[in-house]
Amino acid sequence: MSGKEINKDKIKLSQSLNLSSFKDFLVNAFVVLASFAKGSGNGRRGRLFRRSFFLREWQNIAVIGLVIAGIISGIVTYAALNEAPPFGSSPNMVIWMLNADLVILLMLVATIASKLVGIWSGRKRDVAGSHLHVRLVYTFSILAAAPAIIMTVFSAYFFHFGVQTWFSQRIQTAIAESQAVAQAYLEEHKQVIRADTLAMANDLDRQSMMLIGNAGALEDVVQTQSMIRNLSEVIIFDSNGRVLARSGLTFTLEFEEVPKYALDQALLGDVVVMTGGNDDRVRALVKLNGFVDSYLFAGRMVDQKVLSHLNATKQASESYNNLEERYSSLQVTVNLIFVVVGFLLVLIAIWFGLILARQLVTPIRELIAASDRVRAGDMTARVGSFKNMEELDYLGRSFNRMTSQIEEQQSELIQANRQLDRRRRLTETVLEGVSAGIVGLDDKGVVNLANSSAARLLLREVSDMTGRPVSDIFPQITDLLDRAHDRPHKVTQAEIPFVLDDGSAKIFLVRIAIELIGEEEVGAILTFDDITELQSAQRKAAWADVARRIAHEIKNPLTPIQLSAERLKRKYLSQIKDDADVFSQCTDTIIKHVGDIGHMVNEFSSFARMPEPVMKEGKLLPLVKDVLVLQGQAHNDIEFQVHCDDKNIATKFDAHQIRQALTNLIQNAIDSIHGADDVSQKGRIDVVMGYYDDQIFISLADNGAGLPKDENISRLMEPYVTHKAKGTGLGLAIVKKIMEDHNGALSLGAPDWLKRDKNYSDLGGATVVLLMGNHSL
Incomplete structure (x- = not known):
């Protein structure tokens, strides 16, 4: 290379x-x-x-x-x-x-x-x-x-x-050898011209005696020497640059000034070899010792191409070395x-790549955004067309068709839902207006519908009933429900007793109709009414009629019997000599029992012909105290207490009937105290008066035997239900009737709100509460 x-x-x-x-x-x-x-x-x-x-x-x-x-x-x-x-x-x-x-x-x-x-x-x-x-x-x-x-x-x-x-070894060797060859070639020319110039100088020095001062002879010798030695140019000059002689070939050549360092070196006796300025000659300079202040300057022409190659080789070598460094x-x-x-x-x-990714993601992002809008309820969401991507464009068109169909179906569903909602509101309105309790059941017996009347009758909340098995809410209905499933095409009904969470007993008239779709049972509709009051009223009416008939049939002969007994005693007591005491005792017994029967007949009459109350506004506390004073005088062994924060509690009431009600209740309390197991304990009756919501209450608590444990408490208020040996069972029934006439109620037992009253004390016996309307509001 x-x-x-x-x-x-x-x-x-x-x-x-x-x-x-x-x-x-x-x-x-x-x-x-x-x-x-x-x-x-x-x-x-x-x-x-x-x-x-x-x-x-x-x-x-x-x-x-x-x-x-x-x-x-x-x-x-x-x-x-x-x-x-x-x-x-x-x-x-x-x-x-x-x-x-x-x-x-x-x-x-x-x-x-x-x-x-x-x-x-x-x-x-x-x-x-x-x-x-x-x-x-x-x-x-x-x-x-x-x-x-x-x-x-x-x-x-x-x-x-x-x-x-x-920079391989071969290239380095080739460049080094090329440079060496060029250098050797040039060195050879230098050695040859050095020898020729030195030989010519010696010849001139030997002939110096003849040639000094003879310019023509010197010129001839120079010419001859240059021809013999094949020199291109020969010049003899002094240190001032004056040419003393030259060869013929140098006439056309311009004499170039010799560098001072070359003259100084030649002055020391050395042969100085140098190249010309145009790179086409090799020259040598030597001092002529036989001449005064004279120098021989000889030159030989070298092929221009050879010198160019030599120079290029040198430059290439230098550039190669520089490049290697x-x-x-x-x-x-x-x-x-x-x-x-x-x-x-x-x-x-x-x-x-970003552009391609964006082109792929942009349609997907639009689809996601539109999907989010659809999820949020905006069915008008649509995506644009993606003409450069056929698959995504097809997906976008499919999405638009889907949302259009969903929008149409949603509109239809909204209309249908509105109609169903109107029907539901109508049904709820009808159900809420019905006094009977209505409960809907699914095919597993779980409540899925209940009106407020059902919740009110069962003392529950509608939300508490919905979603629960009916057996948890109304366990007494299980048998009736099974009978209804056995005869799904008919309505099954029965009267079922039920004890509420507050302890009160109710009697419900329950009807069950099985809901069918074809022959498949999908649920049941359960309706029930509280017939407790109805049955009580029916029994009261029946007993009132019985009492009226008994009073009429028994009271008529009682007076003649009593008069006859008294008359017999007055007329024949003095005439009977033997067993007069027995005769007197028998007549007294007849008169006494006739009186008792008369008293019983009077109670029957009172129950049968309870007069309408004459309502007059007045204070209750003085009435209560009067009743307690009378009872206290008659029963010194019992302590009577009254507690009332408001001394001026007043309302409209019939004083005679309220007095009768209080007397009956106090008498029951006295009988309970006398019938207690611990007769050594002094009897005590506490009366508490106050307000509960918009009503006035009067509670009576005693430390007697208490209410019967084995009897339904609500039945104690029905006529002719008694646990006393000589009781008629009409006392609580009369009190209940009086309180109902006063827009109130009779409650047996202490309710929770009464237990929270600071004046109330649980004496361990029975507690009875009278509630009446507060007409003074």
């Missing part, structure tokens, strides 16, 4: 590149890039950057321009590096193109960084489709960047091994060029 060929293999480029300025530009460029990347996310610089380069409406156009410019710049840079026409060997062109590549590189990096920041920000905000967008960008970037990176790595690799061939910096520079161009291609590829 010749030096000229090596020069064509990038040596000229390495000589002409200004490495220091190019590296400085790289450092400054990356500093600017870092500042742009830092400010592209936030801050004033980032906002200005986005506003100036990345306005949304111009962004695509600007990026397309950058991509085109990058492609063109890369092609031109490659052409300049390869010295392709019209650039040739132009280092400045390469530097400018590299600068242009870096500017485009910076702009693309800033653009892509802004895009990536936006994508990452969308992922942080959990924007629809952002996670897929990030994955697509990552995948496309890897796929796009991998070829460019591989190309850059292999280019640098091939360049490295290509340059290694430049700068091999590391050259490799770094070329690798940087590869990296810049490769990075530019990578960024272009990544940008196309």
